[in-house]
Amino acid sequence: MAKKKGKKFEQIIDAAVTVIAQNGYHHSQVSRIAREAGVADGTIYLYFKNKEDILISLFEEKMGSFVIRSKEQLSEEPDVEQKLKRLIEMHLRQLEADHDLAIVTQLELRQSNLALRNRINEVLKGYLGLIDSILTEGIETGFFAPDLDVRMARQVIFGAIDEVVTNWVMKDHKYNLVSLANPLNKMLLSGLRR
Template structure:
């Protein structure tokens, strides 16, 4: 396999996002991805084993960038409730800036086989760990209730963000996703904060 730092690798992944968003994963032949990327079909196999490998790689690549951007922003923020807001707002803004990627993550990744879903869940672990860190910090500094079931709260948080984005995708992005960040933060934060 060729190096992931080569420009064609990124070109192929970006093309795959567009092709899969337009045609659906099952109707996205490697030849369509190659054509969109402007490379020969065989070139794709220098970087990827098969179409499934392309899908997992694009999720790894995009999710890796996503997590490092959010982590960078969160590291600049002091309070746990503001970190939570930043995570919500960036989750929405990064997907609204790339509607094709939103279609792939919200719809196409869900229709994949069990092995593929397990690989994708592996990639998500870094993002979920980031949520856990924010929740732990908030419990320790008194921003959030100190007896939270972190795993359950993380599932609720991720599930909420995920559903809001899926709804936006299903409604063909007819409204601002980012405008919903404040209200989603308000609802979640008020459920988590220490009311004593």
């Protein structure tokens, strides 16, 4: 069954980001999310089954729109080096612009139960596919070695970006995150280049 969407759906998603970032997932009550969204408690259940469904939907919406924007922007880049740099910049820029979302993605999504983590991993596949496409193009164009292990390279790239953001969140957003995109891109490429 397709999820009901619209303005209230978006309000609830945005409110959930705020409430979960401020209180943690386990201490965020649906009633508090409803109050932040400016809707009645019962309205939440017209859009979501429960708090877990809100968290998954939040990640689906934010990650889904990020993947769509990224695909569009990556298609404008002339080569693998620029594509990877653009992806890193976009990732860092989105989270730097929304501290609450950064807290939710870097801290709260990881504290969830196994079933919830498995659903989050399913959502993450679209993003990981973007990295795979850059790596595959790099192999096809000779930028990367033909025997590059795409799966391992993807893990290294995603892990590096993810750790840079997590460290920024843990340091309470005290420095410019996007300024790290270029040095991170250079470091990754120097390790991957043939």
